[in-house]
Amino acid sequence: MLWRLRRIFYPFWRLKEEGIDVAVAAPSKKTLFTVVHDFEPGWETYSEKMGYRSGWVDLAFKDVKPKEFDGLIIPGGRAPEFIRTFAELELIIRHFFAENKPVAAISRGPLVIAGFGLAKGRRMTCYVAVTLDLKQAGAEYVDQEVVVDGSLVTSRAWPDLPAFMRVFLRLLLKK
Numbered sequence: 001m002l003w004r005l006r007r008i009f010y011p012f013w014r015l016k017e018e019g020i021d022v023a024v025a026a027p028s029k030k031t032l033f034t035v036v037h038d039f040e041p042g043w044e045t046y047s048e049k050m051g052y053r054s055g056w057v058d059l060a061f062k063d064v065k066p067k068e069f070d071g072l073i074i075p076g077g078r079a080p081e082f083i084r085t086f087a088e089l090e091l092i093i094r095h096f097f098a099e100n101k102p103v104a105a106i107s108r109g110p111l112v113i114a115g116f117g118l119a120k121g122r123r124m125t126c127y128v129a130v131t132l133d134l135k136q137a138g139a140e141y142v143d144q145e146v147v148v149d150g151s152l153v154t155s156r157a158w159p160d161l162p163a164f165m166r167v168f169l170r171l172l173l174k175k
Contacts, residue, residue, distance in 0.1 A: 071101060072103045074113070
């Protein structure tokens with residue numbers, strides 16, 4: 001599971017509630033500095049404020065053995081712009097797609113999928129600012145709180161988290 005603040009804590013604890021073992025991976029095993037993205041009246045985009053520090057990184061990308069995991073959550077927030085530059089992450093993502101394991105991406109998370117050439121022909125949603133990227137990557141953009149395409153679950157932003165996790169858990173627990 002990879003993440004950012006609301007898109008970190010809610011999925012993390014929701015999975016734990018179901019008794020699922022959760023491992024958090026990042027470019028390196030270190031403290032993550034999170035930010036809070038929120039919507040402000042009259043703003044055309046979100047605001048960004050300092051969030052919490054998270055010491056919950058269990059593995060560096062290079063140490064992840066994808067065969068040992070049943071599902072993957074790709075974070076929203078600003079992380080996808082950065083983490084998609086790591087070749088080790090591409091190997092992880094491609095494993096999940098090749099094995100048809102549940103993958104969920106929220107907000108800007110679909111940038112990772114698009115960046116690795118895995119969006120083409122897929123029905124997906126995302127944060128509004130990522131819409132053009134998805135379309136250019138060959139995805140069919142759908143503006144709804146959660147979109148399921150096979151084992152891929154996507155959502156627009158943190159207000160969609162309850163539906164996002166409900167659908168992801170349904171797929172994950174089937175496996």
